[in-house]
Amino acid sequence: MKLTGLFTDGRFVITSEAGPPKGVDTTQMLQDVDLLLNKVDAFNITDQQSSVMRLGPLAASHLLKQRGAEPIFQLTCRDRNRIALQSDLLSAHVMGVENILCLTGDYVSLGDHPDAKPVFDLDSISLIQTAKILSGGHDLAGNELQGSPDFCIGAVVSPGTDPVEPQIIKMENKIRAGAEFFQTQAIYDVEAFNQFMKQIDHLDVPVLGGIIMLKSAGMARFMNRNIAGVHVPEELISRMEGSKDRVATSIEIAAQLIKGIRETCQGVHIMALGWEKWVPDLLNAAGL
């Protein structure tokens, strides 16, 4: 099932995330997926998230497919050159993957193998172009394919970046390259996000607002210090700090954010980061 098919009937689309394990024990990942199987539309399968080496997203996407869940296969350009990326796209199609998310990828120094050679042969935009070219029946060298893949191509944008103009121009370029839907970096400021959505009103493409559930005040401060484009306002941090029930407060905050952006965007992308079991409660609280 292609994600773009869902937006066409005006539905508010919900995606979540499944993080492949460090190792080969997939029990936890699949349990988390089972919890949300009929509650979200699709799961992003992260690709060596934060440059930390793990089980690959292609194998994990395949496992999700077997379970009846819809994967969004993430690909970054950090670890593979254009030959490997094209090959993985062909493999993904053969395994029934219909949705992909094209990213540049974090730099290697952010993860657990800082001595690795960073690749970046392609980048987010040229990877989108590559997926489009493969769908057209050719590879990047112009050779004809024996049967061509067909993908719904997603991309990301970071609305909280200052200045935001280069982000918007890049988003426009991603659309020109072939991006069909967008997921955003985590949002904590409803007003700023809705302002951003107004700025991209001329772009006819569905946007899923990014929601990361806050687990503690410390986590919020950590993100403010270390994650580009994420800003948790002081007010939310103190709410978490003063809370007697962190889970309840986290759900309350995330639900308020979702309600606040619901009218301006076409869906949400919920990154639970281990709190998958609370996502059904969050969806409930957000009225989804």
Next chain:
Amino acid sequence: MLVSEQKPLEEILHSLEGESAIFILGCHGCAEASHTGGEKEVLAMKSSLEHAGRTVSGWTVLDFLCQKALIKTGLQPFRGRIKKSDSLLVLCCGVGIQATAAAVDKVVHPGCNTLSMGGAQGEWRGSERCAECGECLLDYTGGICPITACTKSLVNGICGGMRDGRCEHEPEVRPCGWYLIYERLQKLGRVDRLRDMPGIRNHAKAEPPKALRSTTLWALEQEEQQTERTA
């Protein structure tokens, strides 16, 4: 010695679109030796541009465009003409183009692709300025090289890792290259250039033929070996 080749004339004309007065700048250093930016090539470029209906507001060939201070003094006599020009077309290596862009508050168009260092650095030390990628993009990035200024050498714009103008990798010492490019294009009123996507890079261009990558020393060594073999 930085070995360069001239960009195809169509590419140069495309980058000069909408500009009525163009000042051509050549270099007596490596570009003259590469036959891409000496007096002869500057005059040939002048007549090609005029033949294509463009106005050349002036031209000169300076000693070492990789030396920012020399550019400033060398261009002093042409200040008035440059002021009246829309942009400069610079025929030299990527270092000289960036040094010119940093010295003059005008749009700077590269007329050459830099293929190889041929064994020696350019003169603008301090930081790496040209990676000899063979596909000069300085025209579209406001005279700041994305291959050397961006940690990931991205050619299609800013990534999600920029914070407060700094790179996600070593933020304390590295500015975000694409933030610098954006700032400069904004200053020049050319942010729209970011809408031109270079797309998929041709990495083969960064590996020029062996002869162009070799130093003079290497050529001499080859000659010696050849002589030894025949003897």
